[in-house]
Amino acid sequence: MSAELGVSDVLARCRAEGRAALIGYLPVGFPDVEGSIRAMVAMVESGVDIVEVGLPYSDPLMDGPVIQHAVEAALEGGTHVLDGFRATRAIRDAGAPALVMSYWNLILRRGVDRYAAELAAAGGAGLITPDLIPDEAAEWIAASEREGLDRVFLVAPSSTPERLSRVAEACRGFVYAASTMGVTGERSSVGSSARDLVERTRSVTDLPVCVGLGVSNGDQAAELAQYADGVIVGTAFVRALSGDGELEARLDALRELTADLARGVREGAR
Amino acid sequence: MTAGRFGAFGGRYVPEALIPALEQLDEARTTAMQDPTFLAELDHLHRTYTGRPSIITEVPRFAAHAGGARIILKREDLNHTGSHKINNVIAQALLTKRMGKSRVIAETGAGQHGVATATAAALMGLSCRVYMGKVDTERQALNVARMRMLGAEVVAVEHGSATLKDAINEALRDWVTNVEDTHYLIGTVTGPHPFPEMVRDFHRIIGVEAREQVLELTGRLPDAVVACVGGGSNAMGIFHRFIEDEGVRLLGVEAGGEGLEGRHAARFASAVPGVLHGAMSYLMQDEDGQTMESHSVSAGLDYPSVGPEHAFLRDSGRAEYVYATDDQAMEAFALLCRTEGIIPAIESAHALAGALVLGRELGPDGIILVNLSGRGDKDMHTAAEWFRLVDEDEEVVPSGESEDPRATGDGRAQL
Numbered sequence: 001m002s003a004e005l006g007v008s009d010v011l012a013r014c015r016a017e018g019r020a021a022l023i024g025y026l027p028v029g030f031p032d033v034e035g036s037i038r039a040m041v042a043m044v045e046s047g048v049d050i051v052e053v054g055l056p057y058s059d060p061l062m063d064g065p066v067i068q069h070a071v072e073a074a075l076e077g078g079t080h081v082l083d084g085f086r087a088t089r090a091i092r093d094a095g096a097p098a099l100v101m102s103y104w105n106l107i108l109r110r111g112v113d114r115y116a117a118e119l120a121a122a123g124g125a126g127l128i129t130p131d132l133i134p135d136e137a138a139e140w141i142a143a144s145e146r147e148g149l150d151r152v153f154l155v156a157p158s159s160t161p162e163r164l165s166r167v168a169e170a171c172r173g174f175v176y177a178a179s180t181m182g183v184t185g186e187r188s189s190v191g192s193s194a195r196d197l198v199e200r201t202r203s204v205t206d207l208p209v210c211v212g213l214g215v216s217n218g219d220q221a222a223e224l225a226q227y228a229d230g231v232i233v234g235t236a237f238v239r240a241l242s243g244d245g246e247l248e249a250r251l252d253a254l255r256e257l258t259a260d261l262a263r264g265v266r267e268g269a270r
Numbered sequence: 271m272t273a274g275r276f277g278a279f280g281g282r283y284v285p286e287a288l289i290p291a292l293e294q295l296d297e298a299r300t301t302a303m304q305d306p307t308f309l310a311e312l313d314h315l316h317r318t319y320t321g322r323p324s325i326i327t328e329v330p331r332f333a334a335h336a337g338g339a340r341i342i343l344k345r346e347d348l349n350h351t352g353s354h355k356i357n358n359v360i361a362q363a364l365l366t367k368r369m370g371k372s373r374v375i376a377e378t379g380a381g382q383h384g385v386a387t388a389t390a391a392a393l394m395g396l397s398c399r400v401y402m403g404k405v406d407t408e409r410q411a412l413n414v415a416r417m418r419m420l421g422a423e424v425v426a427v428e429h430g431s432a433t434l435k436d437a438i439n440e441a442l443r444d445w446v447t448n449v450e451d452t453h454y455l456i457g458t459v460t461g462p463h464p465f466p467e468m469v470r471d472f473h474r475i476i477g478v479e480a481r482e483q484v485l486e487l488t489g490r491l492p493d494a495v496v497a498c499v500g501g502g503s504n505a506m507g508i509f510h511r512f513i514e515d516e517g518v519r520l521l522g523v524e525a526g527g528e529g530l531e532g533r534h535a536a537r538f539a540s541a542v543p544g545v546l547h548g549a550m551s552y553l554m555q556d557e558d559g560q561t562m563e564s565h566s567v568s569a570g571l572d573y574p575s576v577g578p579e580h581a582f583l584r585d586s587g588r589a590e591y592v593y594a595t596d597d598q599a600m601e602a603f604a605l606l607c608r609t610e611g612i613i614p615a616i617e618s619a620h621a622l623a624g625a626l627v628l629g630r631e632l633g634p635d636g637i638i639l640v641n642l643s644g645r646g647d648k649d650m651h652t653a654a655e656w657f658r659l660v661d662e663d664e665e666v667v668p669s670g671e672s673e674d675p676r677a678t679g680d681g682r683a684q685l
Contacts, residue, residue: 057560059439059546059547059561061439061442062443062444068429072430075628104283105544105555105559106558106559106560108559109544109555109561110557110558131284131285132283133282133284133286155286156285156287157285158289158291159290178286178287181448182443182447183443183446183447
């Protein structure tokens with residue numbers, strides 16, 4: 001493992017290895033704070049290159065049922081915004097960069113400048129903001145520049161060329177291509193819209209383009225890895241962690257899924 | 271910052287995937303509002319379908335309990351479907367067709383906006399799905415039946431607190447998935463730009479009519495205009511024409527629920543700015559920024575945030591905001607029924623409660639215009655329980671037994 005732990009460094013290293021990066025999402029606090037951090041570390045040990053630390057939010061309007069239920073459970077269990085920093089610290093110690101994924105009001109409530117400083121101090125690499133567009137992000141762009149944090153905004157199949165440029169210009173680290181119109185969740189096919197979106201995004205930026213929404217197994221990951229710089233998986237990991245039974249058994253299922261996806265991103269020859 | 275700001279409030283805090291649809295809508299409504307054909311069609315529908323202009327009614331027997339000030343009601347309760355909601359819905363349904371979309375979705379709390387949307391969808395041949403919190407489908411069962419009769423699909427949302435805010439979350443999830451052929455017909459002056467401005471403009475006719483009507487009746491402008499504020503569409507509708515009339519006080523009445531010590535929806539009395547459902551405004555939230563659950567006896571005012579233009583009017587001092595508790599609202603509800611023979615919606619009863627207090631302050635020389643935003647038929651179940659109009663074990667609906675040998679059924683069919 002290289003000493004450089006930035007998102008850009010990891011993506012560059014994956015590119016040098018001729019493969020896509022595997023990016024894994026889990027919400028902090030599910031099944032509990034301790035368990036979620038163990039799960040994130042287990043993902044890193046089993047082949048996830050970058051971790052997305054989800055902050056549970058009361059109104060997760062971009063999420064499908066699996067993640068909704070997980071974050072509801074996390075909130076009922078008393079998870080707080082500050083628990084995210086324990087996760088970023090543990091992930092960094094395990095050797096991977098941690099991006100916090102949060103709906104905007106949680107950051108706004110903490111104070112954008114204050115949150116950015118705290119995130120940097122806790123070893124976090126930056127923020128993914130699913131309900132913040134660059135047009136509304138002046139304060140966050142300034143704060144992230146000051147703290148050296150990455151900022152990942154999203155593009156969608158509906159994005160016009162003008163919007164793709166606007167969003168890509170504001171990103172630092174990579175551009176998140178939400179491959180299908182809709183909420184998070186597994187899909188049997190990610191379809192041609194993902195490839196089209198990645199190509200359209202590449203035509204306006206030199207930043208890496210990572211694809212999310214819908215990927216649940218190694219074969220799908222391999223398909224996306226043919227053209228994307230990174231494959232983002234969320235719901236499938238949450239589902240692996242959602243089963244009944246002992247946490248140890250669920251962590252084993254999570255490791256197995258991670259290994260399958262890690263195989264996938266390596267098989268997708270580019 | 272994007273366009274669509276009211277001072278620091280408003281904006282567009284939504285997923286990027288929705289931006290093209292919001293820009294399309296902004297373009298469509300801007301063009302439509304300058305297009306004589308659109309305006310003529312809307313005006314025709316308002317005159318021949320909605321029932322506009324709505325009348326005003328002076329209520330002296332009610333006003334006797336308000337320090338003798340003159341109180342005049344703007345009768346939005348007499349509109350088709352029973353509330354002001356139809357003004358906005360008819361206009362947005364016309365826009366939906368102009369944008370070439372064939373499906374509308376809506377959220378609803380009390381069911382008023384859902385019923386209005388189902389009505390407009392039936393009138394214009396649009397497919398319609400309404401999201402409603404499960405808790406609300408239970409307390410507004412009659413409106414669920416009305417929407418289904420009108421051909422709409424009603425989805426009971428069970429996530430989160432299972433009330434209005436969760437219905438909006440689910441509608442937004444539907445919209446981002448189906449935005450190609452679907453318009454999200456938002457029912458109040460909140461959400462991402464251009465909704466707050468557009469919905470206000472579609473309700474502005476309330477204040478335009480009322481201002482003329484009050485001038486004609488009294489020979490002068492009112493001293494104050496009073497309206498209840500949930501999301502705030504009826505209030506923005508009646509306030510907006512009066513904003514430039516500096517001598518006219520604008521008074522918004524929020525739902526005080528059990529009082530500030532208990533559960534309530536008095537955002538301005540308790541909350542700080544935050545982002546919910548695409549807009550920056552005052553928001554009931556905990557220290558982490560998680561949305562807190564609001565409460566009101568009235569489902570239509572039971573929302574933890576408020577339209578961004580109200581936040582601006584409040585901070586700029588142009589409008590004042592107070593709250594009425596459940597008790598105060600229900601007292602005003604009963605008073606209007608008994609003194610004037612008008613059954614208001616419980617939402618509108620909050621405005622009446624505000625007028626009772628304000629009237630005592632203004633005294634006999636005062637003139638108060640109150641927006642009676644809806645009628646109370648839908649609230650009879652709540653009112654019957656509140657005032658114990660039925661025995662504990664007895665159902666509100668009569669058993670329907672009859673001496674008439676030809677009578678069948680249990681009486682429900684007659685409602």
